[in-house]
Amino acid sequence: MKIAKRLLILFITLTLCAGYANAEEYVTLAQLREQAEVGWNETYEAMGREIVADPEMGWFPEADTCPMVSVDPYTIDPDDERVDKWRELPHSLIYDDLPDRIVLEVRNYDAFDLVPLGSWPRKWLGEHFSYYDGEFPDREAEDCDIDFKTFLATFESELLAFTGLSLNDVHIEEIQVVNPSYKAIKVNGEYVRGDKLHAAGGYFIAVHQLVHGIPVLGARDAYDKGRIQFDYNMPDYRSMCIWSVANPVVTEADVPLLSFDGFKGKPEELIDAGKLRGVDAMRFGYGTCEDGDEWKLVPVWIVTCGYTNNPKSDKNVMGYYDEKEGGFFSPQGYGDYYFSAQTGEMLEQYAISPAEDALRMPEILTWSDVK
DSSP, rough: OOOHHHHHHHHHHHHHHHHHHHHEEEEOHHHHHHHHHHHOOEEEEETTEEEEEEEEEOOOOOOOOEEEEEEEEEEOOTHHHHHHHHHHHHHHEEESSSSOOOOEEEEHHHHHBSSOOOOOOOEEEEEEEETTTOOOSSOOTTSSOOOOOHHHHHHHHHHHHHHHHOOEEEEEEEEEEEEEEEEEETTEEEEEEEEEEEEEEEEEEEEEETTTTTTBSSSTTTTTSEEEEEEETTTTTEEEOOEEEEEEEEEOOOOOEEOHHHHHHHHHHHHTTOEEEEEEEEEEEEEEEETEEEEEEEEEEEEEEEEEEEETTOOOOOEEEEETTTTEEOTTTTTEEEEETTTTOOOOOEEEEEEEEEEOOOOOOOHHOOO
């Protein structure tokens, strides 16, 4: 009898503790933002390897709530006069048959490439400067007929015309200032600029659409549904690519999110299992999931890391700097992986069509589910 009583007390205690833990496990977006500011800097020992988690924390949304939202993919009538404005330009290329995006290009290669493309096989000198998460450039592009201020105004004008969005409705992910390329000539053992290969420098901008203040980060590598980019070198050498979403409808005013420590526990399980190798960056936002015939925006963490299903192998897992090529190399297993910000589960990507991807729809929790 005493044993039964003790078991009953133990069961009640564990149940209460589980309830308290569950209540503490979930937070609002505002609380998660405060927790994420602390960051993650830990080193783990797993299956004979040293695994470092020291991610660069991307820009975190300033919103206080995280709604569930249904959306439509971006579409536009190919005969729309906004497209005609680009199509009527010389050297234009319009890709308007994609299921969820439009790509507009004006590429006068004869004017831009002073040397025919690919005919300079030796070393060349290029120069670009990148600015991230809303930082504006502190320099102008060389030999470009517009300055950065004019470039930004031109982009916002096109953005408004095609999507109805302004710069207040997007988060600027990256801006590049690009200078012309030159032949590399060796002088006294060092390479210096020779003749120009490109006629003009220019600017590039990539933004993510904000829905209720939260960036739409797409379904893989952030290159779809939510991303818009624009580049300009000269009037007849520029392009715009639009992957935004439309008609957002709130289906749940606010949903609970795993606390930052609670979420970290999920990648830590994969680290212990030998599958996840290193955590280099993290970003919070919306992933795009197909739910039956609907598109849903789901809160996710994007974790840039190395991942493998073979814990015994180190092949093609972690990125590395290639000194010979002079750049960072990303093997097959290294990249952006999506995790539900509510449950911590890794979300698989799948192809809807050859030109369109989605994330698997995860379990959605409401506040009544976790209280």
